[in-house]
Amino acid sequence: IFVNYLNVQKTGRMKLPFGIAQIGKAFRNEIVARQFIFRMREFEQMEMQYFVQPGTELEWFEYWKKLRLHWHYALGFPQSDYRYHDHEKLAHYANAATDIEYLMPFGYKEVEGIHSRTDFDLSRHEEFSGKKLRYYDPDTKESYIPYVVETSIGVDRMFLSVLCGSYKEEQTENGETRVVLSLPPALAPVKLAVLPLVRKDGLDEKAQEVVRLLHLDFTCQYDEKDSIGKRYRRQDAIGTPYCITVDHQTLDDNTVTLRDRDTMQQERIAISALHDLIAERTSINTLLKKIEDEI
Structure with missing residues (x-):
């Protein structure tokens, strides 16, 4: 996404803010995979990088934090089964981060992460590739490296949370188990x-x-x-x-x-x-x- 963001912006004639989303395989260096499909060495991941004007990234972080939680709410499971876990210790490039956690049978666990990554990714690509990745803002007449807000969700974890939230055994009026x-x-x-x-x-x-x-x-x-x-x-x-x-x-x-x-x-x-x-x-x-x- 970061390598191609400028191609997408120019061919799509996009103005900030805009996002690019993708889905694909991701890999984790795990010694022991555990908790069924919750933690695997190879998994499916969906993510979006949302490019914004510098100085507005925390506003957009709060926007996506709220929107993503309501996306989970829309599935119809109890809202009390979800919670935020705001990060106190941040990665060196981030200025805000939170996880959306869902109450699995083995406790609250992360299903999605929302991160404000500042301009770290694009600036590093620009530094080492020698290619300008700056966005020309037609409103301010400036060129700058956009800041990025990321949302990232594990498809396997989402699938597991849906199964866990959906499975029920109920007693019917005639005494049978449904x-x-x-x-x-x-x-x-x-x-x-x-x-x-x-x-x-x-x-x-x-x-x-x-x-x-x-x-x-x-x-x-x-x-x-x-x-x-x-x-x-x-x-x-x-x-x-x-x-x-x-x-x-x-x-x-x-x-x-x-x-x-x-x-x-x-x-x-x-x-x-x-x-x-x-x-x-x-x-x-x-x-x-x-x-x-x-x-």
Whole structure:
């Protein structure tokens, strides 16, 4: 990012502040890897370097510190499971740093870091490469090396925190234990399941029609084996947010039962309204809008 930032700035005609993000493999010199996938020698990392005018970096540090925490909040897990860990001892090039920690089964652990790196990275690249990496500010008519605010998050740690926050074992009203993976709907691999109440009387054919209506836009499963209760449990265990049940009433009025995974509440919905309703409730845009509403 630092080597190419000026190319990005010029070809994209970017004005400060702007950010460049990337995802890729990172490596850690660990003698002992431990705590499952929390700490590995090779891991996936997402990061963003946000280039700002010198003197404004601490304001932007506070901005990204707040925004990133609200990104985690938007996933829907208890806000009390997150906290900041502000660094008292800073790296020699930094003037502010904090971690966002999540309450894992083995305690609060870092999932993301936000750092104000001053102009250390670009100035060192400029010094040793001999190539000017200065930004010309059209407003102040000055050329200067931007300061950088970095956000960095481990994808594996994020994945682990989502799994830990989602997995539940609940007692149902009939005394059974329900295993449910309450994944944020936007992250759930399977968005919905279509279930005919019974495999006869034309309900299975009608259920297949519903699948054909939705499968191009949503990852969905069709399941007709075992009782409807057992099929619900299977979908709960893999984190499917919604189950659509096709019953005999469907043949009369073209409505189905839409069951919510987390509340187990059911509502009667017209088949024609399913697409827009599921799109709204499972879209990543809905999740991101929560952040806009908070900031």
